[in-house]
Amino acid sequence: MQKQGLTLGKINGIRVGLDYSWFIIFVLVVYMLAVWFFPENFEDVSTAGAWVLSLLTAFLFFLSILLHEFAHAVAARKRDVEISEIILFIFGGLARMKKEPEKAADEFVIAGAGPLCSFVLGAVFLGIAFLSEPFLGEGLHGVFWYIGYINILLVIFNLVPGFPLDGGRMMRAAIWHYTGNLRRSTRVVSIFGQVFAFFLMFVGVMVIFGGAIITGVVWIFVGMFLLQSAKSGYYMVAMREGLSGIPVKKMMTIDPSIVHPDLSLRNLVNEHFFKNRFSCFPVVRQNEFLGLVEINQVKNVDREKWELVKVSDIMTPRDDLNIVHPETDAYDALMQMIDSRSGRLPVMEGDRLVGIISRKDILQFVEFRETLQG
Structure with a gap:
């Protein structure tokens, strides 16, 4: 499946991309810098100059976030944890791991690499601003000062001990190391993260009442994002423990209905x-699995053309699909679905299609087992 957003390229095998939501925050940052920050703090900067400096500042700001995420990626590679992609989106950046670290020490180092990078960047930019003040124009001095200051603020923000922030991951690693219980450790930092999220939303409301509506709304949305991430972080760890060691053959749909290309x-x-009321069907010709066709793919074709267009014209080919074996760990299959943003995976034994595993299958299995276990 195709990745969402724009791909900027690959660096050392890691895809670097922009989620479409990133453009919203980019425009907002440039606007606030050009309309408020530079005119309010640097009177000698012209209106046109303020916009140019704002674009430069925004570029350096998001470059700093990208370097922060690459620090995570480098540390992960050193610890044999594979990073599939780095994405910039409306709330910052994300280095997406294919699998979570298996050791507490690995998680601590990987999580700590990002804030360390931001601290170094902050110190460098503030140092440039301080040492070059007599030589730089007022506007450029403001750019370096702002980027240095923001990077230090990012360090402080990211070190808050609440999941999913870096500080939360570092705290989880420490508790995990001393207790040996990943699920309980995640539960603790998830609660911290949710409390911090509610605090940010409260601050946002107060800021709105103070008259800064845009800033307040941003804080509220950041809080909502952190709240959801804190909850889902604990949920995924619970899933990881609940599915560990269980093969997909125990929950897949066996011998699914097929269609001809x-x-x-x-x-x-x-x-x-x-x-049949299924949303997806395997496409098979003479026992050869060719791909999958989904109802959303049909929806994208004009109804007038349904008689002329064939399944083979719109299906996702086998080569573009992630395929799992019946003995594949169910949690690994779930991670593949999340990474590829797909709802299901074909299950093959050799060249033979033996089943389909979906997120719904996995979630129902976990739900039934937890119900039976009380």
Whole structure:
């Protein structure tokens, strides 16, 4: 499946991309710098100059975030933890790990690398601002001062001991190291993270009442994002423990209904989607698995063309799919779905399709087991 957003390129095998939401925060940062920061603090800077300096400042700001995430990636590689991509989005950056660290020490080092990088960047930019003040114009001095100051603030913010912030991960690693219980450690920092999230939302409301509506709304949304991330972080660890060592063959749909690649979309809808009420079907010709066709792919084709368009024209080919074995760990399969942003994976034994595993299958399995265990 294709990644969402724009791909900037690959660095040392790691995809670097921009989520579309990033453009919102980029425009907002440039606007606030050009309209408020530079005019208020540097009277000699012209209006045009303020916009140019704001663009430069925003670029350096997001470059700092990118370097922060690369610090995580470098530390992860040193600890044999693979990073699939680095994404900049509306609330910052994310170095996406294919698998979570297996040791507390690894998590502590990986989490700490980002704030350390931001601290170094902050010190460097503040040093440049201090040493070059007599030589630089007022505006450029403001750029270096602002970026240095923001990087130090990022260090302080990220070291708050609440999940999913770096400080929360470092605190979790410390508790995990001393207790040996990853789930309990995550529960503790998840609670800290949720409390901090509510605090940020409260601050946002107070800021709005103070008249700074845009700033207040930003803080509220950041708090909402952290709240959801703190909850989902604990949920994923619970899933990891609940699914560890359980193969997908115990929860997959065995011998799923299949469709032929030459079937028209009209017949696909009438004879399969409506009758079976599945949202996805494997495409097979003479026992050869060719790919998957989903209802959303049909939805993107004009109804007038359903009689002419074939399943093979819109399906996701086998080569573009992540494929798992019946003995694949269910948690690993779930992580592949999350990483590829897909809802299901084909299960193959050799060249034979033996089943389909979906997120729904996994979640139902966990729910049933927890119900039976009381």
